Amino acid sequence: FVDNIHNGDYKRNYRIPVIQEETLIFPGGRRTRSLNGEWNFSVDQYDNCLRAKWFLEQEINDEGRSVPLDYAFDDWEKIKVPGVWNLAKPEYFYYEGPAVYSRRFSLEEENKGRVFLQFGAVSYEARIFLNGTFLGIHKGGSTPFSLEITAHLKAENRLIVVADNTRRKEQIPSENTDWFLYGGIYRDVSLLFVPNVYIKNMKVSLVNRETGAIEVKALIESEKKLTDHTLTFLIPELNIEETVPVSGDGTFTKIVHAQNLSLWSPENPKRYDVILTLKEKGEAKDEVTDVIGLRTIETRDGKILLNGRSIFLRGACLHEETENHGKAVTKEDIREAFQRAKKMNCNFLRLAHYPHTQWVSEIADEEGILLWEEIPVYWWIDFSNPQTLNDARNQLSELISRDFNRASVIIWSVGNENPDTDDRYHFMKYLAETAKEKDPSRLISAACLVDSVNLRIADRLESHLDVIGFNEYYGWYDPDYEKLTEILNGSKPEKPVIISEFGADGYHSENKTGKNVRGSEEEQEEIYKKQVEMFGKTEYIQGTAPWILYDYRTPKRLGAYQKGYNIKGLVTADRKREKPAFEVMKKFYEEVRENEG
Ligand code: GCB
Structure with a gap:
């Protein structure tokens, strides 16, 4: 329970159940009813739904005052669910905060069993109200959750969801990310019917x-x-x-x-x-x-073994985003990304930096792509805060529960590029142990930072991982390739290493060309050539995942060249054009595959 969901008097006196992994219901083969479609919508910057108790839908509120006319939800504008509000109207593009979604639904037949509401994901916090009751609150913007509504159902029902994508220090991710934190109910919503037992x-x-x-x-x-x-x-x-x-x-x-x-x-x-x-x-x-699908995945003598045979992970990193749908990607968007990855000779994708829709692992099972799945313990997190740890644990548990049966998923990653402090060590060690306990059948990893003082792959977390992920940007953020040579030759990791990120900007223009021009596609190509040459010579590297398959939106990168995008993609954000570095990776992976025989 949370007593006071955030600070502020108007929210006092709520004892709201926190919806966590423990209430998730297995969806396969169930009787469901979709609640996707047009919902009524309004941004609610000042949190009026809670402040003025709009969710009660009564004309006189608790304090005996008549409430204003404008909470007549059915008159509000409509928005599509699933979807992100940022792309629904230009004025919502940068909106961060609470927004109210509302719809009615009726239940014609009397239901004998139990009924649950199931959400694929709501960014970031979801507050759920049904027929005037505040039923629960879920935190975590990319994992599924369900809650029981049997006792609250009527023949005619009013469902309200306040989706709140406010960035907060104590959340997972925290306030600072290099991707766009879209808002909204952006995955499926459904009713799920089960018998009493x-x-x-x-x-x-x-x-x-x-x-x-x-x-x-x-x-x-x-x-x-x-x-x-x-x-x-x-x-x-x-x-x-x-x-x-x-x-x-x-x-x-x-x-x-x-x-x-x-x-x-x-x-x-x-x-x-x-x-x-x-x-x-x-x-x-x-x-x-x-x-x-049934398969085994393990590590032995510095190798990653799929069904007992050594495999090199020919990967790429992927964000969950397309220009038209934002985070609410479609199955077609996913299949298109897989086709592109396969064209580059990939057998593996790192799903950065948070759980993507379950369609990705379902389609990957079908199409034969190996996956790294991750929770957004990204950069600086409030590592000493027990509530933050609980939030991370819950997101990890919901993800493992959702995808346990997916053969394509071979790695659970507990985070990305976190500074090696004591608080972080204990936090992430706990997550690595939790993942292992919940799922001993898969490998645990994290994308770690290199020890840039001693120039070694050395992170205290390594002893709790099966595979060491290691991000590096030599040639780009640090132009000195010698350091990468020193790191790769001087380190003696006892476990297989995946270069979980490397890359450089790839800007396209008619008059900003040439490999000596900072940020140009030609410089990007050159950096890729040097990188893969070194990887090929390093025995313990058992996989690579360049950053990143497609250019993508990020509010961190403004200005004349990036224009709100991270342009390290091997393919442009509209997914139309491959940059020259794409060809470098394609060739490298072809060689790796041929060597494997
Ligand atoms: C990183 C991060 C990734 C960024 C990337 C970049 O190390 O893990 O999220 O987007 O670098 O482009 O700087």
Whole structure:
């Protein structure tokens, strides 16, 4: 619970449930109803929805005063959900703060089970009101959440969501980022219907490649102690069918064995239909489904092994953004990015710097792209603040819960370029341990900074990581390549290293050309050539991810050349033109692939 959601008197006396990972419901195969579409909308810079209690929708408020006319939500302008408000109207482009979304929905049939509201993501904080009740608050701008609304439902309902993308020191990310923090309900919203006793989650992973051992974990939610319930786990194509009684506390773990398993990999993105059915005295009561690839990922002797074979991660970094949709990217946008990455001979993408939509990992499973997923513990964070740590832990947990069954996801990253202080060390160590505990089947990493005084890959966090991510911009922010040579030759990392970022601006103009011109595409190309030459000679580098596939918006970069964009892309922001450095990466990856055989 939060007693006082932020400072300020008008918010006193609220005891609002905090919505966290613990309430997430597994969505696959469920009965749902979409609440996407046109919602009523207004920016609410002074937080009137809370201050004047608009959400009560009553003509006389608690203090006995009549409230103004203008909270008649249905008369407000409309906005599309999912979407970002920044692109809805020019005057909303730079707006940061609370904004009120509202819609009605009716429930024709009487519902016998339980009903949840499910959000793909709301930036950054979401306050949810249903039929006059303040139901909960969710923090974290890019992970899914659900909350139960069964007791508050009527035949006609009013739903209000205040989406608030105010930057705050204690948030994850904090106040300063090199990307655009869009606002709004920018992923799907739906109602999710489950029976009174239901399957809350299902986690499936291949735990032993040689024996074909697959671990299935599930959690059943019930108000009563479970006595007559069983679970049936099915993978029809592998002839797997196992029925097991559910233990009294609702937990379920089972190892099943598959024969002739076709392992998932970028070359063979094979997926299986998986079904889990809950039965009571033999009668089906609930069912969830998923489509799952099975593979192993581990490290040994400085190598990254996919299904037991060493693999070099031929990557690129990607932000979640297109010029037209902002952060509310479409499936077509994602497929287009994958096509572009494949054209560059990539088998891997680093999803920077926060959880992207679940469509990315779903489509990556289908298309055979390996993924690095990250939470926005970016640059300086309020590392000594326990609430901040809880927020980071929750975002990480929601992400792991959402994508546990996605074969494409091989790495959880707990942060990016954080200064190596004691507070940061304890904060990130805890996150790395949390990720490992929640998911022992994947690798843990972070994009670390180099020790620029001793010129070594040396970060205290490394002992808690499986793979060391390392960002460097030699040739660009620091023109001295000798330092990179010293770092790469002088360091003796005991774990595989991924160059998780490198790059340079690539500005295009008719009269600003040539490799000696600062920021030109030709200089960018030159920097890339020097970089990949060094990577090729360094044994322990097991992957590279240039910064970045596409140019993208960032309020940090203004002025005549960048014009509000980070222009380090290998492709322009409109996604139309590849810069010369694209070709350098494409060639480098072709060589790497040929050497791998
Ligand atoms: C970095 C950050 C990335 C920035 C990039 C840059 O090190 O991790 O978020 O956008 O450098 O362009 O400076």
